[in-house]
Amino acid sequence: MINVQIYRYHPEHDTTPYMQSKTLPEEFRSRMVLDALEYLRAEDSTLAYRRSCREGVCGSDGMNINGKNWLACIKPIAEAIGTTNTLIIRPLPGMPVIRDLVVDQTLFFEHYQTIKPWVINDEPAPTIERLQSPEDRKLLDGLYECILCACCTSQCPSWWWNPTKYLGPSALLQSLRFVVDSRDTARMERLKSLEDPFSLFRCRGIGNCTWVCPKGLNPMEAIGKLRLELLREST
Ligand code: SF4
Ligand code: SF4
Structure with a gap:
């Protein structure tokens, strides 16, 4: 058997959050954390969490698994528990809990909105799409793949x-994605909006962001590049 400790909090019924103990059959060791959640939910339909695609693409089931943020659908249980035999x-x-594993991501998406996550270009649209050279398109690699988990x-x-x-690292990685896009004409405006001491410069290079990104992206490096772009424009 595999031991499970799972965070529970239903604000209408619980005065404080608590960790609930459960067990999983041994065969779950080779399966994903989301499979465990589905199994536990079949036992107790009050367990709340978000999920959608089950393929590591939609970004819905981000959660903290044995101390590290990950997507439940692509995190193998054996890898998560290591030699501990307990899945936590x-x-x-850092986000307010609405219920069980469901958090309020309002602020996260407000920050995303702040960086204007769309191509800004008021020039008349061509008859087909706005083209990029292969070299310009390559600049978006490692940025466009973010799934906003x-x-x-x-x-x-x-x-x-x-x-x-x-x-935060996700919004800043997305900001760089538009700053370096050859089709975008708002580069200066985008960079200027980051000049204050907090929006961009509060990053302390701790690197947790890159450590946890389940898509293998490097937000810490993106933040460094964004600072260089800003420096280049102000000298
Ligand atoms: S490098 Fe550290 S401080 Fe900067 S965004 Fe990543 S986790 Fe945050
Ligand atoms: S950079 Fe990685 S961890 Fe951050 S939101 Fe995008 S996909 Fe998720």
């Missing part, structure tokens, strides 16, 4: 300390 599942840290931002200590003023 908590909601994403919030694993990085939720594991960032700088964001925990300044959640309203520091944009």
Whole structure:
């Protein structure tokens, strides 16, 4: 049997959150954490969590698994528990809990909206799409793949300390994605909006973001590049 400790909190019934003990059959060792949640939910339909695609693409089931943020659908249980034999599942840290593993991501998406995540270009649209050279298109690699799962931002200590003023690694990686896009004409405006001491410069290079990104992206490096772009424009 595999031991499970799972965070539970139903604000209408519980005065405080608590960790609930459960067990999984041995055969779950080779399966994913989401499979365990589905099994536990079949036993207790009050267990709440988000999920959708089950393929590591939609970004819905980010959660803290044995101390590290990850997507439940692509995290093997054997890898998560190592030699401990206990699977520990908590909601994403640093975000208010709505119920069980479901967190309020309002602030996270407000930050995303702040960076204007769309191509800004008021020039008349061509008859077909706005083209890019292969070299320009390559600049978006490592940025466009972000699925907005919030694993990085939720594991960032700088964001925990300044959640309203520091944009966090996910929004900043997305910001670079548009700053370097050859089709976008708002580069200066985008960079200027990051000049204050908090939005971008509150990153302390701790690297938790890159450590946890389940898509293998490097938000810490993206933040460094964004600073260089800003420096280049202001000298
Ligand atoms: S490198 Fe910056 S963004 Fe990433 S976790 Fe550390 S402080 Fe946060
Ligand atoms: S950078 Fe990675 S961890 Fe952060 S939101 Fe995007 S996919 Fe998730």
